[in-house]
Amino acid sequence: MSDQIVVAGALIDGAALLVAQRERPPELAGLWELPGGKVAAGESDEAALARELAEELGVDVTVGARLGADVALGPATFLRAYLVTQTGGTLHPNDHRALRWVTADELDCLAWVPADRAWVADLKLALGG
Template sequence: MVNQIVVAGAIVAGSTVLIAQRTRPPELAGRWELPGGKVAPGETEPEALARELAEELGIQVIVGRRLGEDVELNPTMTLRAYTATLIGGEPQPHDHAALRWVSAAELYEIDWVPADRGFLADLRRLL
């Protein structure tokens, strides 16, 4: 079985990072995550992240370096985070309930999806 890579973007502006509130699946609805999605066949991880952020948020980004370690979502899916810089568009929650810019001080107060908690220490250092 090929491992499906899921990419997430830490979009940083100043000393804040953009987070998105999930609408699905029901067990994750209302919790917060770094936005992103699945890498399609033939795509690089940075290409997939740029495409997903354009689709989900209506923005253009430059994808930067990896953030933190891989997070195993299940036996066939791995989550990887990257830094990203907003270069065009105003983020809109096309695929999410809401969007929020949060500071390092707020990171540990957020009701994160479990997988994204693994990135908090690296996010805090980034901010």
């Protein structure tokens, strides 16, 4: 069986990063994350991330460079982040409790989902912090 990849997008606008507050599952509800989702069989990371962000946020994106290292979520499941640029659409929390723009100075104080916390240092660098 092959690994399951979950992709997340770091949408940066100027000096701010978009973070999304989880609605579910209960153990993660209220925590903040980079939005994204699972890569389907035969789908590229980039296509999956563009699809997920269109579904979750209502935006079109261009997927850029990888951000940080893969984070293991389980024995054969890995979380992978990419920098993304919004190219269309209007942000709306279709699948999240809330959306918020944060600066590099706010990253350490955010109540992150545990897996995404691994990228805080990389996100600070991406934000020029």
